[in-house]
Amino acid sequence: MAAMRGQRDATESLLLELLPRVRNLVRYLVRGDSDVEDIAQESLIALVRGLPTYRGDGRFHGWVDRVVVRTTFAWIKRSRGREARYSEDPVELLAVPSDEAPADEYLHRRHLVALLDRLSTEQRHALVLHHVLELSVQEISTELGVPFETVRSRLRLGRTALRALASDGETPEGESP
Structure with missing residues (x-):
């Protein structure tokens, strides 16, 4: 991959391609x-710096997602001291959308993000790591530094809360589900 060898044009092209995925995550x-x-900008910087370390033994987008998650969690940890804001079956909508996603799917995802905002930070992170990044419960446990059963509980409670919010028909102001 040319971007891994430091070719500027290839790196810029790669970053432009990855930007929507990084922002969504x-x-x-x-x-x-x-x-x-x-x-997102800090994540892209981390990706450029980390490109030489990518071994190529797994999916490239999986590696990108993990760099973004780690960068985001580091940002959240740094922000905790400041006044930070953490931040159909609704769980199925968590998958990262394709570039050709229809407009109505985009609206459903916006609604889902608004519903996710209503969950606890712990439940939100567990759901995103499991359903968006497809990490196993064990991998999430390791990533977050919490016991396996705690992750299972957060996933169960998060799914239940998300479904309850969705079935109540709650929507953010000015939006329809």
């Missing part, structure tokens, strides 16, 4: 939109 992990661009 960050938006799932943090509440509100105020920090999304900053975290």
